Amino acid sequence: MQIRDSISMRRLLPALSLILGLCSLLMAQRPAAPNKDLPTAINEVLEKTYKADEPGAAVIVVRDGKVVFRKGYGKANLELGVPVEPDMVFRLGSITKQFTAVGILMLAEQGKLSLDDDITKFLPDYPTKGQRITIEHLLTHTSGIKNYTSLPEWLALWRKDLTVKEIIDLFKNQPMDFAPGERWSYSNSGYILLGAIIEKVSGQTYQDFIEKNIFAPLGMKHSYYDNTARLIPRRVEGYSKVNEGYQNAAYLSMTQPFSAGSLMSSVDDLALWDAALYTEKLVTQQSLKRAWTPRLLNNGKSTHYGYGWSMSAYEGHPIIEHGGGVNGFATDALRMPADRIFVAILTNKDSMSPGAVAFEVAALAIGKPYQEPAGIKLTASQLDQYVGVYQLDEKEEVIIRRDGEKLLANLPGGGRAEIIPSSETQFFIRGSLTRLSFTKNTAGVTAFVLHDRYGTDQAARKTDKPLPAPRKEAVVDAAIYEAYVGDYEIAPNLTITISKEGSKLMVQAIGQPKLELFPESPSKFFVKEADIQIEFVVDGSGKATSLVFYQAGQRLPAKKVK
16 A cells, blocks of 8 residues: 555555565666657557566556557466456555545535544544644645554454454554654555545445445446455456565455555546546546645645645656555556646556556656666765765664765665765666755765655755664574575565575565575674564574564564475
């Protein structure tokens, strides 16, 4: 149910967001030849991304109300060898949120609620910790309510059907992450509460409200509230990547994503949805304009996020977008209203967000193929100006180090990436739209602003703090690695695989790339690409019986099962 592409959408399991984030930095440089027609150029991009013998994608591109491209790629079912066709039905993940947001706007226009209403008006028992939390705070991810999909205890519940009350009980007593309006932080919990409010105000279940008041009037005959027991024609199977290829995605009760991520649809129906957004069939254009206006924080900074959509721009062309990720599926729906362009890509594998590809296709559709900035070479002494500890907020820091001729930054969420200069103040991350703009004065570099299309621009001030000592790799006998090899279960159907390749110890989460583990001691290991550590728990014979996975302040124990 996450949304990000270069910072995660990305996905359903924030505890492993770093590994997921690494996968999303894969936007290849594939500029179309100027003489190629648009369908040929789009098809070349997609054929390179989605292989015929792997889980695939359904894609649609609409320009000025006309479908200019519509095609399926890869397999809808690996076991039966069925190919993807563009009318097939996929889980949407967090694209669900825009339907929830419009549902709230419909009720607001009917006079049944106000976006400025305190949520306790409809959920009187919700503990707001003395804060005033409004419906708009929930819509814009500025409520400060903790995201329940980031809680370690949630992982063990995936297979359990939960009522709306039981989902809310998971997070309602958690401490607030910040005061409402103070920051932007993606929260599936907020959208769960919006679904509960829709049910309370409308007197309908969320499923009935969406299917009867949005899907039916728009003729979206291939859109549903997901239920694994329900017979849904043209339903696609979802997959996760593993060492030997793919496996069926881990089971998740679709009662749990609820109004944050439980809807299903086809690219054809999403095109109908997009067309309706240019009309007033559901709500007025005034309400939609409000939904597409970035929320301002209490300090006046823009969040680049409205109600269920994010806002950005490319070459002066506005972009309104949202992605989604849920077990076995990753999705993206992007609209460029000034150009009347709509792109939807629905995939049945959760190992790579299609957001970068959707953006690349949209850039082709407006005749401005994306070109990554050209990197420039700076001397070691020039690069050293940027090295240091930068303070994002009271809790989070960004650490920039030099490694030879490269600058490496530990970015928010635990990811580490090379930042490449395109000028002496502008840097980028290859294969993504993330940008860092540094400020300099006569004394040197003083700060930077991180911009990544989603959330809010984050300013970081350079401090006088010394660089933390790098983790030191210890020398251990690689023979002990055999005792650690195996599968470790964090939750049912959610495993981490430890393998040995020659003298290297490797870690891989379901659907993610392998990463090398480096020893700090015979039982403690770390990943160089990220803030991830693993500690093995061994028995009297030295054989591992479990491990503990550490990332971004979270501690996740995992029992060895194989």
